[in-house]
């Protein structure tokens with residue numbers, strides 16, 4: 001395969017990449033991550049760079065977004081077809097937030113949540129437990145597939161496992177190096193790095209063979225990861241720093257779920273509780289009346305993280321993050337108060353819920369006929385390439401396929417919840433506490449989320465949105481090493497329900513696809 005040189009101006013840094021490499025991926029590999037909130041669909045416009053040299057013509061989405069800006073390209077849309085020189089506007093580079101200065105001697109830990117779609121890093125003052133967001137970015141392994149199964153199958157061929165490990169390791173450690181540098185914090189003040197994530201993400205970080213995780217009976221080669229240092233990852237930054245990694249239970253239940261379980265336990269939750277971590281991989285546990293722990297997981301896809309939807313994006317500037325209904329029609333809350341360029345997971349949940357409630361979307365998920373309903377302002381029905389859509393404005397739309405994508409996630413999550421209740425011999429009415437975790441957890445509109453029916457009604461329970469418990473658990477590990485012991489003990493008491501090949505899953509899933517309200 002041919003190779004082409006990418007040179008970054010004004011630094012002059014250059015590197016050769018295979019033909020067809022996307023410019024945004026080349027820049028990431030060169031240590032220049034850009035914001036890519038739409039996941040590279042070419043809809044948000046955040047990844048723009050100036051390009052000179054041999055390059056293919058603009059795509060239709062570039063023509064639409066970049067009109068009147070010659071020489072500028074969306075780096076997620078441009079594969080290398082020749083040598084190029086690139087300039088990145090400073091304001092488009094990812095930035096770190098500031099950490100308050102408390103003198104030079106306070107120890108810090110770093111907490112890293114490796115999600116299938118997003119990676120988040122925070123810094124924790126180990127004495128006080130105060131934490132500060134450092135960075136978040138899309139998992140660079142996404143180029144090998146959006147979900148765990150496609151990553152496992154990609155990692156099984158040739159040198160891809162090594163490439164995937166290098167991608168995640170390099171992106172995390174260059175982010176850490178940049179953050180420490182920007183904050184003026186000496187690396188000696190970092191006492192540990194704690195990692196959380198699902199089993200596949202943690203194995204890929206450690207360079208472990210993931211192929212057994214995708215093949216029945218899905219054996220794991222390690223469930224705990226002790227006595228490791230950064231040096232074991234092959235990194236030279238902070239080489240002696242200990243790695244503290246949350247234990248996993250199985251191929252399907254990783255450190256992220258066990259971390260959530262340990263957090264609930266630390267907060268005194270011991271029975272009649274239901275927890276779900278809504279991510280690309282949904283993970284659930286249930287504490288029954290006698291305090292036994294039952295857990296399972298399901299593939300939900302990245303729709304709720306703003307991916308896999310025509311105009312989906314993460315909650316960055318330009319994202320519609322909330323939709324509300326008022327007397328004059330719908331109102332959109334847009335991050336950054338700039339014209340909208342996409343819609344986030346929370347915005348999609350709001351929008352579908354409102355459209356369902358008013359009958360503009362039927363309980364089967366099908367859009368109502370334009371002849372039968374009048375959409376509220378500013379929405380209108382339309383069709384592009386034979387696919388029906390509800391247009392929001394500024395070129396953004398919710399398509400019939402998008403609703404189906406959300407429906408598949410909701411069906412998987414509701415089916416997994418119902419089968420877990422059945423396995424634990426619990427009724428939904430027995431549950432007293434419902435905990436929703438996920439990167440957007442605390443920003444969800446509860447009523448809209450409940451209307452979509454991702455989980456049973458749980459009408460006797462209090463509902464609480466916990467935010468990103470995977471990252472919170474990693475932060476806790478930094479401050480309290482005994483947290484790992486608690487997590488390991490709880491892991492050993494957990495009974496797993498494996499849904500792959502479960503005889504009732506398919507029928508339950510098909511029933512769970514409907515948006516009909518549960519009978520009360």
Ligand code: FES
Pocket residue numbers: 035036037038039040041042043044045046047048074075076077
């Ligand atoms: S990441 Fe390139 S347009 Fe959104």
